[in-house]
Structure formats: C-alpha cells, structure tokens
C-alpha cells in the first residue's frame with residue numbers, strides 16, 4: 001500500500017509503509033507539523049531521497065539493544081560469534097575482531113583460520129576458540145584436483161558442524177586472497193545464507209564479494225563494512241562508475257539497492273550506513289590516529305550488536321518498551337550504528353590517554369569502559 005501526503009506536509013511523494021513510518025519518525029523528531037520550518041522540512045525531504053543523511057541517535061540505540069546482565073541467562077545467550085580470517089600474512093586482524101566481540105560482552109568468540117595462523121592467534125589470547133581448518137594453495141601444492149575437492153569438502157563439513165550455533169559470522173578480517181581458500185569461504189557463505197545466519201563481511205571478504213556479488217545479493221542479514229578502497233571497488237563493480245563524494249548518500253542508497261538491499265556501512269570521517277531504504281550517519285568524534293586494525297574492531301563489534309538487535313527486536317515484538325526511542329528498526333542497521341558509535345567513543349578515550357602512541361589494542365581496552373558509560377552493567 002502506498003500513501004500520498006498532503007501538499008502542506010512537505011512530504012508529497014508516494015511512500016511505501018516502511019518509508020511512511022520513517023517519515024513519521026522524521027516529522028516527530030523535527031518537532032511535529034506545527035513548528036516545523038520550511039528549511040527543516042526540506043532537509044527531511046532531502047534526507048528521504050538520499051540527498052542528506054540523518055545523524056543516528058546512537059546512544060539510544062546502544063541503550064536499547066544492549067542486553068541487561070540477567071543472572072538467569074546462560075552461557076551463549078549474550079552471543080556466539082565466529083570470525084573467518086587469519087592466514088600466513090595476517091594474524092592481528094582476526095584477533096582484533098574476535099577479542100572485541102568478547103570485550104563488548106559476547107559469551108563465546110571463535111576464529112576459523114589456517115593452521116599456521118591458529119597457533120599464533122591462540123598465543124595472543126586463551127579466551128578465543130581457534131579452529132585451524134582453512135588451507136591456502138601453498139600448503140596443498142602437491143595435491144591433485146580430486147584431492148583438493150576432498151579437502152574442500154572436509155573444510156565445509158567441519159565448519160557446518162558449528163554453523164548453526166553462531167549468532168553471526170564475521171567474514172574477512174585477515175583472510176588473505178588465496179584462490180583455494182576463498183573458494184572454500186564462498187561455500188561457507190552459501191551454507192550460512194541457507195541457514196539464515198547473519199554475516200558481516202569485511203577486509204578480504206569484500207574482495208571476494210566484489211568478485212562474486214551473488215554471494216550476498218538480496219540477503220537481508222548481510223552487512224558489508226567497506227573502507228575507502230573496498231567501497232571504491234564495490235561502486236565500480238556494482239554501479240559501473242567512479243565514487244562521487246558530492247552524492248555520497250544517494251550513491252550509498254543506490255549501491256545497497258543494486259545489491260538487493262544488503263546493509264552497507266561505508267567507513268570514513270563519518271560512517272554512513274544504508275539498507276537501501278534509509279541512510280544514517282555516525283559522526284561522533286573518534287580519534288585522529290589511523291592505525292591499522294580499527295576496522296577489525298568495528299566488524300567484530302557490529303557482529304555482536306547485530307545479534308543483540310535481533311534478540312531485542314524478537315523479545316519486544318509483542319511488548320514495546322519505554323527504552324525504544326530510536327529509529328530505524330532494521331537490526332543490521334542498528335548493529336552498524338551501535339558498532340560505529342562504540343568504536344569511535346573507545347578510540348576517543350584511548351587517544352586521551354595515549355595520544356600519538358594509541359594502538360588498536362589500546363582502543364580495544366577502552367571498549368568496555370565506553371559501553372559502561374552509556375549502559376551501566378548494574
């Protein structure tokens with residue numbers, strides 16, 4: 001059903017029910033019809049058409065979706081996350097993503113990586129559950145095609161034993177670009193999608209998805225978190241043009257729509273988030289340090305918050321709570337807003353103490369305190 005607004009409302013476009021709800025939220029957030037100025041109304045209209053973005057009410061989102069520490073809850077209910085990444089070159093990225101998930105409050109964090117990377121990642125932390133199941137081409141260079149197919153099947157069946165236990169997969173931090181390994185990860189993604197397991201795709205996972213868009217296209221539980229380069233490659237592939245920063249919001253909407261409305265978090269000075277229907281931004285001041293690994297914290301965090309947002313929406317579907325003063329309601333968008341806001345707050349806190357020497361591990365140490373300031377544990 002589509003609704004046409006009256007001319008004097010400022011919203012004269014034909015609107016779907018979802019857009020209508022968002023327009024009503026905008027009208028409310030702008031102070032209702034009576035005192036809304038022409039300029040504000042035009043800003044809202046521009047926002048709906050993708051011309052400007054709406055700064056997300058990130059603190060309220062964080063408060064609403066973060067579960068309370070209820071003593072009746074058992075291990076696992078606060079989230080089980082799996083990071084798929086870690087190869088010969090990169091062991092830091094999957095560690096950052098997986099440990100961030102735990103530091104925020106997930107109960108269990110797994111890493112699926114290559115054998116060589118596993119020993120290193122285990123040595124960083126005893127908290128992580130590490131599965132050395134992935135293989136790169138160099139480690140099977142003397143195996144024929146039939147042997148490779150068997151190895152691939154074994155990897156997939158090993159992963160399948162665990163898959164449905166996970167609330168979210170984080171695919172790509174430090175995954176590398178080995179063709180055999182990426183082929184196995186494609187199959188894992190296909191199985192995850194068939195089982196409706198949400199996935200956050202980052203780093204080399206985005207390299208894979210850019211070359212095989214069908215892996216995520218049209219999957220509402222997929223979130224992509226591209227940095228500047230990863231975004232550029234996606235725009236070139238899906239929209240067939242170069243990035244145009246003058247049209248950032250409309251372009252992000254088009255990209256998401258072009259991929260069947262997957263949620264995209266475009267990282268940058270402000271993080272921009274779209275699910276093909278709306279655009280939200282998170283511009284909280286973070287830190288001027290651009291040390292590597294902050295995107296990995298973000299992907300692990302979004303994995304946890306998206307799982308919590310899904311739980312929260314399921315639990316409150318029948319009984320809305322007074323905490324729910326936020327919009328939108330898509331759990332993938334809520335997860336992105338919360339992850340982006342928390343990372344930025346933690347980066348800012350870490351920078352206060354460490355200044356130029358701020359590293360990713362310092363930011364991870366500030367995740368708990370930053371969340372505590374918004375959602376006290378007791």
Ligand SMILES: NC(=O)C1=CN([C@@H]2O[C@H](COP(=O)(O)OP(=O)(O)OC[C@H]3O[C@@H](n4cnc5c(N)ncnc54)[C@H](OP(=O)(O)O)[C@@H]3O)[C@@H](O)[C@H]2O)[C@@H](O)CC1
Pocket residue numbers: 089090091092093094172173174175176202203204227228229230292293295296
């Ligand atoms: N400790 C670890 O294990 C870590 C491992 N990681 C893992 O590495 C893998 C590859 O990911 P990635 O991000 O390094 O690759 P990519 O996107 O090609 O960027 C590479 C180059 O792009 C440039 N560049 C960047 N930003 C830019 C900007 N704003 N504007 C302009 N240029 C910009 C810049 O190039 P430069 O300035 O050197 O020319 C940068 O060096 C992936 O698996 C990831 O998870 C990381 O997570 C880090 C921590």
Ligand SMILES: Nc1ncnc2c1ncn2[C@@H]1O[C@H](COP(=O)(O)OP(=O)(O)OP(=O)(O)O)[C@@H](O)[C@H]1O
Pocket residue numbers: 203226227228267268269270271286287290291292293294295296297298340343344
């Ligand atoms: N210019 C900027 N100003 C402020 N914050 C930024 C800026 N660029 C990125 N960020 C923040 O840093 C986070 C990580 O973004 P970045 O672009 O560094 O990701 P990345 O390249 O994938 O990182 P990684 O090194 O982990 O792969 C983003 O969520 C964003 O909030």
Ligand SMILES: [Mg+2]
Pocket residue numbers: 202203227295296
């Ligand atoms: Mg990255």
